[in-house]
Amino acid sequence: MNRFHHSSAIYRTATSAALVLFSQAALAWGPHTEIAQAALTALGTGDGIYKQLGADTGVLAQYVWMADWRTQLLIRTDEVFYADDYLLFPKAKTHSQHICPEVKQTYAPFFRRALQALRTESPRNAARWIGSLLHFTTDTGSPPHAAGFLGAAHSKMENWVDAKLIHLPEYQPQLLGEDDSAAEAGFLARMDGLIEFSKERAARCRADVDADRREPVEPVVLESALETARVTADLLHTLGVLAARPASGASLSGTVALQKNNHPSLDRLPAKVVLLGTDFSTLTAPDGSFAFRHLPEGDYKLVALAPGATSAPMAVSLRSGGFIVPQLALSAAASGNLLRNGDFLLQWSGADALDHWSMKTPPGKLAAKTSVRDWDGEWLPLEKGVSYRLEAHWKKSAPQAESPLVFVRLKPAASGPAVPTETEPLNAPSDHITLNGTQEAAWAQVCIRAAQAPQEVLESVQFRREN
Ligand SMILES: [Zn+2]
Known part of the structure; x- marks a missing residue:
């Protein structure tokens, strides 16, 4: 079923980009949950953040992983949502790396967005936005992330820590500022301090990590985890205080x-x-x-x-x-299409972005050699034994010079090491293919590969059950 019919220059790089993405996801600091939990315990249930979020406060210990779930559909007993709905918005149009210096550009927009969510949205929505902010905050405190160190020892350095030891007895959380602007500045300064703190620890344990000596590394990384938990407590306390102030509107x-x-x-x-x-x-x-x-x-x-x-x-x-x-x-327009924004009508996150489609630029020199880009849709879970139909509704005027393609990537699990396979592509004027959900094809992502924006070559793309 998954025949490869690609002449396009960026086909191979699309595959290696997928590998890069996976190895990025593998750079995960183990103790996010324990750090968030230590901060919540230090705050105590009397803190303002508990009053704001109520029963959803405890879920922060899971939502702290939000940014590592990017592009994923979360399916849980009490909720289903795309993590990207809490990671992409007009002030953050694309995903950032979680390592210094790039992660620093997330602090201000996600601080403001989390505060906005506390004031304007339901506690569950606010908790998810705070989860994104907490992820960037806690990742920063990981020694190799603070030091911008991507080498082979990255994973050892950040995971050689006993997460059970992450507790903050007696810690008194600090208010980072009396109003929104002061608190944002206070948060940025606190993060600068955390980066210095963990950078110094990265340098201190580097030789032992390289020599594979775990024992002397653990207490050093623990210091970083504890400082990160203190920063997290300060941040949550500050959000709770600011959100409790009377608001108009x-x-x-x-x-x-x-x-x-x-x-x-x-x-x-x-x-x-x-x-x-x-x-x-x-x-x-x-x-x-x-x-x-x-x-x-x-x-x-x-x-x-x-x-x-x-x-x-x-x-x-x-x-x-x-x-x-x-x-x-929305039912009148609903067509059985499982894609969001399959008709390319929504550009909420910006005129140069297309909501729920993310543009991938080929890496390195290739980006300059070709104007062809991949526009990746959201991953959809398929049911085993069910047949699905991909339809491309081409524009009459679709340019044919660099013939645009639509195809489906398939993979067995929402996350993991499997490199996705690809279906044969649709070229104008061909308009549909069908495929079946199987063990190997449990998740599907529609991809539009074109030299123009999708809305210039297509009226819509549809992906639906065949029967
Ligand atoms: Zn991360």
């Missing part, structure tokens, strides 16, 4: 009615609601309801989006008090 709420697509996990995926031209976004609750609080008064354009359907922008004029949106029905 208007509320906006409503319900999105979704048509089910006969897919066990994607039918549980909430709709996403965004306000165009702003950083405001949220996911609906399982019953389809959404609510924003404390939005600045003004005129907004609201768009709701789900697999197979994007609503037309709705003008909303917010004045003090509340505004209830009449029920938004």
Whole structure:
């Protein structure tokens, strides 16, 4: 089924890019959960962050992994969501590396976004945004991440630590600033301090790591883990204090009615609601309801989006008090298509970005040699024994010079070492292929490979159950 029909110059590099991505994911500091838990325990249930998040506070110890789940669909007993809905937004259009110096560019936008979520969204949504911020924060404290050290010993250096020893008895969390701006500056300064702290530890244990001597390394890495937990406690305490301050603004709420697509996990995926031209976004609750609080008064354009359907922008004029949106029905447009933004209508995160499609530039010199880019859709779980149909609806005027392709990548598990295989590609004017969900093809990602933006060559791409 997975025949390789590629003449395109970037085919081989797409495969090696997948390998690079995987090895990046393998650079994971083990004790994220223990660090977050130590910070929460140090804060105690009387802290403001517990008042803000309620029952969702404890989930931070899992959501602290958020940024390592990028591009993944999380399927749990009580929730289904794409991690990218909490990692990509207008102020962070692409994923960042979790290592210094690049990770530093995440601090300010994710601090602001987490604070915004606490003030305007449900506790569950806020906890997920805080999870992203905590991931970047805690990864930074890992000695090789602080030192920008990617060598062979990276993984040993950051995982030679006994996570059971990460506790902060007696720690008094510090407020990083009295208002949003002061707290952001205080957080950035605290992170600079953490980087210096862990860089020094990286240098101190480097020779022992290289010589494979674990014993003297462990207490040094533990110092970094404990300092990271202190920073995490300060950060959570500060978010709780700032979010408790009285806020003005208007509320906006409503319900999105979704048509089910006969897919066990994607039918549980909430709709996403965004306000165009702003950083405001949220996911609906399982019953389809959404609510924003404390939005600045003004005129907004609201768009709701789900697999197979994007609503037309709705003008909303917010004045003090509340505004209830009449029920938004996405069902009329729903076509069984499992892709989000398959008709390329939504560019909330920026005019140069396409929501729910991520553009991959070929690495190195190849990027300059070709204007062909891969636009990767979101990974979709397939059911074994079910047949699926990929349809490309080409534009009449689609340029043929560097003939654009649409194909599907397939892999056996949501994460892991398997290099995805690829189906044969669709070239204009061919319009569909079918494939089956199997053990090996348990996850599918539609990829558009073109020299133009997808919306210039395609009306839409659809991926649905065949029957
Ligand atoms: Zn990471």
